[in-house]
Amino acid sequence: MENKVVPATTKYPDKPITLIVPFGVGGGIDLVARTVEKSASTHLGQPLVVVNKPGGTGTIGWNEVAGAPPDGYTLAMTGIEIILQPLYGPTKYHYPSALDPIAQITELSLIMAVQSDQPWNSLEDLINYAKKHPGEVKFGHPGIGGINHVLGETFAKAANIQLEQVPFQSGAEAMSNLLGGHIQVVFLNPAAVKEQLKSGKVKALALGGEKRLTDPVFANIPTFREQGLDVVCNSWNGIAAPKGLPDDVKKKLSQGIKKVIDDPEFQKNMENLGLQITYLGPEESEEKWLTDSQKLTKTVQETGIAEKIKEQKK
Structure with a gap:
């Protein structure tokens, strides 16, 4: 035409x-x-x-x-x-x-978050758990091959652990599945995590950027690099x-x-x-x-x- x-x-x-x-x-x-x-x-x-x-x-x-x-x-x-x-x-x-x-x-800078009642308070805690329970920890993200998925796989490889990935249509859907206990971890952008972090429903374990964020809600989240893993996404x-x-x-x-x-x-x-x-x-x-x-x-x-x-x- x-x-x-x-x-x-x-x-x-x-x-x-x-x-x-x-x-x-x-x-x-x-x-x-x-x-x-x-x-x-x-x-x-x-x-x-x-x-x-x-x-x-x-x-x-x-x-x-x-x-x-x-x-x-x-x-x-x-x-x-x-x-x-x-x-x-x-x-x-x-x-x-x-x-x-x-x-x-x-x-x-993408954020790695888990439900607040999980026993993991650091990357090290989660890595140790995943090593003892291979394949038991599932992570959610907004689509196969997206940057959130890439971050999850890059982290698993760097930490030498086995994680199962679960794709969703949006960050909001991944978050509601985390809160419902269907998955244990999410890799999401800050806007999709902020309200749940503020309300205390989730806790963040790591940040995918080169340096920390300035927003007070996110300022205490350490990067992967600060925790000894060379992961930046x-x-x-x-x-x-x-x-x-x-x-x-x-x-x-x-x-x-x-x-x-x-x-x-x-x-x-x-x-x-x-x-x-x-x-x-x-x-x-x-x-x-x-x-x-x-x-x-x-x-x-x-x-x-x-x-x-x-x-x-x-």
Whole structure:
């Protein structure tokens, strides 16, 4: 089908813009999208409508966006999984080249948490338990091959223990299964853990970042490295569009999204979620995609995780 030429008189945007979240409601990436949605109409001139399309650890939603017309009316929330997914085998689209980054909004240090009534108060406690009870400890995450899953497998390998992985459609679903006692551990982004940590229902054992978080709720969580394991797994969330946006549309969109991110109200809402804003524009985001791709290719190959995940996906 031929791409129709949009007449120059059309003012972008002149109708609501769809923002597809490729994970379920209530997870970290969904909470970021809904925070963007709140401030969007003021700065974009049209409302942003969040639509959840979970499944395939992001691929269902990203396939839809990659195949949508590049007119600026269909956008995607992105996570580091757009880079990870093609490393495990062919995907319908090669997301890093089928999508165009508009902005990175936040960088995330993932948190490893357990139910408060578990006897483990440190990584060492959990590792010792897992060594005595191989395969008994199950960890939950929002999808096979996602960064949360990669962190879980990287930790298990570094600690030389056997953990069973259990995939869910969102961080919220993984958390409710942790609270229900169906799994023993979760690897989730800070926004998906914050309320349960504050209420004392869960306790955090480790942080996947290079350094500790500044938010008071998370400030006491030690990194894996502080506890003697060389494990670092960070994620990020951003917004992307189908490849091939007209220059003027891309410019207007990236300027509008930047205004949303600069909005004090937006920044306050993100802080309430426990997330730190790390804005990158389209060019810097593209560079980040490249460097992360090189790093993660190395990680998943060297650790044997790529092979393991291919098996688990079957």
